[in-house]
Amino acid sequence: GEKVEQHESTLSVREGDSAVINCTYTDTASSYFPWYKQEAGKGLHFVIDIRSNVDRKQSQRLIVLLDKKAKRFSLHITATQPEDSAIYFCAASRNAGAKLTFGGGTRLTVRP
């Protein structure tokens, strides 16, 4: 089955700098890649996604890049703010309605 690996378990950046979280996946048939954010004591909430028909997507300060050849995708958070501090999960599935496989999570800390 699909395996999704998040390479950074923790990441610390200074406020205003960019943060990059990297994920790899194993199933070449995966075509849908969402990202979720979990703040302390809460459930996850969706932040951004990308499908395999594009290699870049941006929503305000969030950019997702997809490299299908390398089976790698990444989340870039620009101009980080303290409220970006959270655990971020990447995930992958074969299509939009299929079961998601999640990575292990990256705890991002934005230092003032």
Place this chain on the structure above:
Amino acid sequence: GGIITQTPKFLIGQEGQKLTLKCQQNFNHDTMYWYRQDSGKGLRLIYYSITENDLQKGDLSEGYDASREKKSSFSLTVTSAQKNEMAVFLCASSSGQGNERLFFGHGTKLSVL
């Protein structure tokens, strides 16, 4: 907007005990999920249900039962709690009609003494 409510927020059990976690959603979503979250291991799917009375096993279904009594509720039973087990159980829902976005509850934190 809608909300997913998980009860209880904290659950303390004894080894071998049968424990039930509940989840309610008012999104009118078709599909509901139970995930287990362990530190550093991400989320693993236990059970999901695509409609009332439907049940589908996930990757981690052994040791668990689930029940989708009605569209708005999905319960999970730990059939025999394991000593020193500690995890967060997250319930989620999605519209299931090609819309893939999941909405999560805040979780039930389980500790087994």
